[in-house]
Amino acid sequence: MTKSLRVGVVGAGAMGADHIDRINNRTSGAHISAIIEPDAARAAAAAENAPGAQAFTRIEDAIAADAVDAVLIAVPGQFHEPVLIPALEAGLPILCEKPLTPDSESSLRIVELEQKLDKPHIQVGFMRRFDPEYNNLRKLVESGEAGELLMLRGLHRNPSVGESYTQSMLITDSVVHEFDVIPWLAGSRVVSVEVKYPKTSSLAHSGLKEPILVIMELENGVLVDVEMNVNIQFGYQVATEAVFEKGLARIGQPSGMQRWRDGEFFVKDHEDFTTRFATAYDRQIQSWVDAVHEGTLVAGPNAWDGYLVALSCEAGVKALEGGVIPVDAAPRPEFYA
Known part of the structure; x- marks a missing residue:
């Protein structure tokens, strides 16, 4: 034994x-x-x-x-x-x-x-690399069954955050996950980051300007956009849509019991990450x-993956102030091949 x-x-x-x-x-x-x-x-x-x-x-x-x-x-x-x-x-x-x-x-x-x-x-x-849905999406990308991957769209939504949650944490505490899992899904590292601001939510506490749209360009040409929203109220949602040459694929959709009542249809969504990623x-x-x-x-x-994420987060924090920020990294050492 x-x-x-x-x-x-x-x-x-x-x-x-x-x-x-x-x-x-x-x-x-x-x-x-x-x-x-x-x-x-x-x-x-x-x-x-x-x-x-x-x-x-x-x-x-x-x-x-x-x-x-x-x-x-x-x-x-x-x-x-x-x-x-x-x-x-x-x-x-x-x-x-x-x-x-x-x-x-x-x-x-x-x-x-x-x-x-x-x-x-x-x-x-x-x-997230251990989440069954993310694994299935990566297998689809690698298989080529749907043709080349062209774009990825991500959603990262929290019901609410406290007063201690700062603007930079939109990147370093939340989008940090996308900076790892997106390159893993697409097989290519992040080379630039840009942040766009839509209309600010009235539910955001003073000093916090959100939601944001994070735009990433990958080395292989795949374009990525991620909605980061930390005051969505209804629950916790992390989802991805992949746009291929020959179709689409979505993960992270609400699942479980479907109910119809009083002229309404609904499916219960997650309230936080502990249930969404329990299996992962x-x-x-x-x-x-x-x-x-x-x-x-x-x-x-x-650790090299962790280093690349740190570089992307630094670019993301700079991008909160405007501009397209490059992410420069040396080639991956053979030690981490």
């Missing part, structure tokens, strides 16, 4: 706690062996779903105690680099929630450090655990 992978989760907030529950209750071949969280109350609450797990306040202490075989990083993005460095230096497999780091400069430092190892050790948590999160973690057992360590987006 394969030894159960001892996973240390860094960060016991909402995302970390969710992963702790997922690994201990819905993932085979792994268990939570350590919770790394400086907040004692959070650590204690998370430990209720991880019997037997050791508690640490620093990743370095968990490594020194030989308490982990692999690390899942679920702290906010600005704290990723200080956790990634000791984990890489210890040669541990890593699943790092998005973003890899908050900017391209620090992402490049991580990429350069990782290349001192024998193979990629970091998988970045862009879970489960598949992502299981695929990562399987990859670690197999020795490949990475089964999804790698």
